[in-house]
Amino acid sequence: MEIFEILLSASFWAAAVRIASPxxxxxxxxxxxxxxxVLNLGIEGIMVVGAFAGWMAxxxxxxxxxxxxxxxAAGMLFGLLHATLTVPFGLSQHVVGLGIxxxxxxxxxxxxxxxxxxxxxxxRIIPFQLYExxxxxxxxxxxxxxxxxxxxxxxxxxxxxxxxxxLYRTPLGLALRAAGENPSAVEAQxxxxxxxxxxxxxxxxxxxxxxxxxxxxxxFDSFFFEMVNGRGxxxxxxxxxxxxxxxxxxxxxLLFAAFDALQIRLQQTGLGMLVPYQVxxxxxxILSILALILMSRRAEVPAALMVPYNRGER
Amino acid sequence: MRxxxxxxxxxxxxxxxxxxxxxxxxxxxxxxVLLAGANPFAxxxxxxxxxxxxxxxxxxxxxxxxPLIFTGLAVAVAFRAKLWxxxxxxxxxxxxxxxxxxxxxxxxxxxxxxxxxxxxxxMIGGALILLGPVILKTRFGVDEVxxxxxxxxxxxxxxxxLLEGPLKDPMGMGWPKSPRLDPDARLPRIVDGxxxxxxxxxxxICAAVVWVIETRTTLxxxxxxxxxxxRAARFAGIPVNLVLLKTALLSGGLAALAGFSEVAGLxxxxxxxxxxGFGYTGIVVAMLALLHPLGVVVSAIFVAxxxxxxxxxxxxxxxxxxxxxxxxxxxxxxxxxxxxxxxFRIVRG
Numbered sequence: 001m002e003i004f005e006i007l008l009s010a011s012f013w014a015a016a017v018r019i020a021s022p023x024x025x026x027x028x029x030x031x032x033x034x035x036x037x038v039l040n041l042g043i044e045g046i047m048v049v050g051a052f053a054g055w056m057a058x059x060x061x062x063x064x065x066x067x068x069x070x071x072x073a074a075g076m077l078f079g080l081l082h083a084t085l086t087v088p089f090g091l092s093q094h095v096v097g098l099g100i101x102x103x104x105x106x107x108x109x110x111x112x113x114x115x116x117x118x119x120x121x122x123x124r125i126i127p128f129q130l131y132e133x134x135x136x137x138x139x140x141x142x143x144x145x146x147x148x149x150x151x152x153x154x155x156x157x158x159x160x161x162x163x164x165x166x167l168y169r170t171p172l173g174l175a176l177r178a179a180g181e182n183p184s185a186v187e188a189q190x191x192x193x194x195x196x197x198x199x200x201x202x203x204x205x206x207x208x209x210x211x212x213x214x215x216x217x218x219x220f221d222s223f224f225f226e227m228v229n230g231r232g233x234x235x236x237x238x239x240x241x242x243x244x245x246x247x248x249x250x251x252x253x254l255l256f257a258a259f260d261a262l263q264i265r266l267q268q269t270g271l272g273m274l275v276p277y278q279v280x281x282x283x284x285x286i287l288s289i290l291a292l293i294l295m296s297r298r299a300e301v302p303a304a305l306m307v308p309y310n311r312g313e314r
Numbered sequence: 315m316r317x318x319x320x321x322x323x324x325x326x327x328x329x330x331x332x333x334x335x336x337x338x339x340x341x342x343x344x345x346x347v348l349l350a351g352a353n354p355f356a357x358x359x360x361x362x363x364x365x366x367x368x369x370x371x372x373x374x375x376x377x378x379x380x381p382l383i384f385t386g387l388a389v390a391v392a393f394r395a396k397l398w399x400x401x402x403x404x405x406x407x408x409x410x411x412x413x414x415x416x417x418x419x420x421x422x423x424x425x426x427x428x429x430x431x432x433x434x435x436x437m438i439g440g441a442l443i444l445l446g447p448v449i450l451k452t453r454f455g456v457d458e459v460x461x462x463x464x465x466x467x468x469x470x471x472x473x474x475x476l477l478e479g480p481l482k483d484p485m486g487m488g489w490p491k492s493p494r495l496d497p498d499a500r501l502p503r504i505v506d507g508x509x510x511x512x513x514x515x516x517x518x519i520c521a522a523v524v525w526v527i528e529t530r531t532t533l534x535x536x537x538x539x540x541x542x543x544x545r546a547a548r549f550a551g552i553p554v555n556l557v558l559l560k561t562a563l564l565s566g567g568l569a570a571l572a573g574f575s576e577v578a579g580l581x582x583x584x585x586x587x588x589x590x591g592f593g594y595t596g597i598v599v600a601m602l603a604l605l606h607p608l609g610v611v612v613s614a615i616f617v618a619x620x621x622x623x624x625x626x627x628x629x630x631x632x633x634x635x636x637x638x639x640x641x642x643x644x645x646x647x648x649x650x651x652x653x654x655x656x657x658f659r660i661v662r663g
């Protein structure tokens with residue numbers, strides 16, 4: 001069976017980890033926002049902005065890590081706008097989020113056209129290169145998958161660890177989670193729900209943008225229109241699938257990416273001759289919907305998610 | 315800061331903030347035009363001229379407004395019930411698809427059906443597309459934002475599959491394109507010689523019908539009650555889930571008519587670029603109209619004018635057309651804020 005050959009190849013698992021990386025960044029970003037009580041539907045557009053800003057900075061001559069920083073800052077800027085409208089003003093998180101996605105996407109496209117008016121195919125940059133971790137990369141199959149990746153992928157895994165640590169092991173994390181569960185209790189402790197939520201949305205948006213930057217600076221080497229292609233929406237599904245826990249969301253992203261890598265490879269097999277390629281491309285989106293249905297019954301939604309907090313109001 | 319309700323908003327307050335919101339988004343767009351090295355006043359003039367400067371331009375704007383009225387109505391109806399239908403794009407393509415299926419003999423079906431049946435089939439198809447996510451919402455509590463969004467991607471791939479397979483035009487020179495509709499299945503022009511088809515009139519009729527439903531029927535009352543407070547609505551004996559299902563059928567059907575009208579009225583066949591995001595733009599249209607069905611008509615014409623005007627301006631002045639999307643996105647964000655500020659006052663502390 002071809003499918004077993006695929007599943008036993010190191011390159012398949014390496015591809016899965018690579019495909020998962022942008023999703024890991026962005027779903028951690030979304031998870032932080034939602035844990036504090038704010039649904040961030042700006043994710044899709046913020047990923048576009050990150051993909052563009054990081055790549056453009058590097059193309060303009062900065063180093064790769066500075067590019068990641070530029071992407072993150074650009075994402076945080078849109079996060080600040082989102083947070084200002086949804087937290088102190090308490091506007092509809094659905095409408096504002098979609099508006100941010102629209103604004104961020106068109107701003108990135110506009111800037112792209114301004115910067116490169118004449119080009120037909122976008123210029124390339126030299127992206128992050130693979131870094132093989134000594135010894136660990138020699139473990140059969142898993143070694144190549146986990147320890148022969150670009151530095152951005154290692155950073156993605158580190159972000160999961162840091163997010164989990166901050167959320168569950170620090171006073172800040174406790175306050176953040178409480179802001180998403182029971183905001184009046186946070187206020188009773190003398191902490192500001194507004195500051196906590198705004199901070200979460202800004203930092204979360206920064207991470208989403210780094211997820212986008214992974215696409216142009218690590219997975220590929222240039223910027224295309226529509227390259228984010230629904231990954232942001234998929235991350236929202238991953239957060240639900242992961243029951244708002246960093247570790248489970250990571251697992252979801254890896255599982256999802258494995259299916260994605262599998263469908264790409266299945267297209268090349270005998271099955272790909274029989275079934276139109278569009279069916280394979282549908283699989284990730286269908287899986288996301290199925291994951292949402294599966295998890296709907298046991299998901300522990302943050303109690304104050306999408307509930308604006310107005311001080312003094314009961 | 316805190317928000318304090320304003321007991322009786324003055325007329326200045328009720329009008330001032332929305333007008334300021336629109337003005338502010340024009341200012342933001344003007345700054346970006348400056349960044350492109352063009353004169354904002356000249357650019358704005360070119361946009362206005364391109365949108366309404368001639369009979370041709372004005373008709374082009376109305377043509378572009380037609381699908382936006384349908385998707386704007388679809389979004390307005392759904393959002394009124396706090397049903398977040400972000401899938402108007404998928405419903406539009408479903409409508410377009412069924413228009414081709416019943417308006418040609420491509421799938422071996424007997425000839426073109428009467429126009430009214432094609433329109434009805436499109437509406438039913440679009441309604442059914444939205445029914446899935448709504449049932450998932452009411453039965454399993456799955457958030458409809460994500461499911462309707464993801465369905466847009468699935469639908470587009472499905473259309474792509476059909477256009478490269480059973481629905482492929484044998485005369486299409488290899489392009490993924492459906493066969494042309496039978497002439498009997500086309501929506502005629504309203505006035506001979508003028509490039510505006512009956513789809514526009516149908517859109518106006520739909521706006522009026524939705525307005526009547528919302529203001530004069532029990533369903534309209536129930537939709538508003540569910541949107542304002544589902545728990546209170548349930549307590550008052552309103553079957554909330556049933557109302558959501560009915561809203562979904564209405565919303566999906568309206569969005570599908572956008573596809574029907576684009577294929578039968580304007581394009582004559584189905585391609586993958588039939589909609590440059592009409593479904594998503596419908597959200598902007600509906601929000602700018604404050605979800606009012608008659609307002610949707612005005613707002614759709616405004617939004618279409620911005621797009622059509624920006625297209626022609628971009629050719630003349632070299633400012634990227636994406637300025638239109640930026641202008642509308644900022645208008646959307648400022649407008650939701652402005653509406654809040656008409657009813658609330660910011661107080662310190």
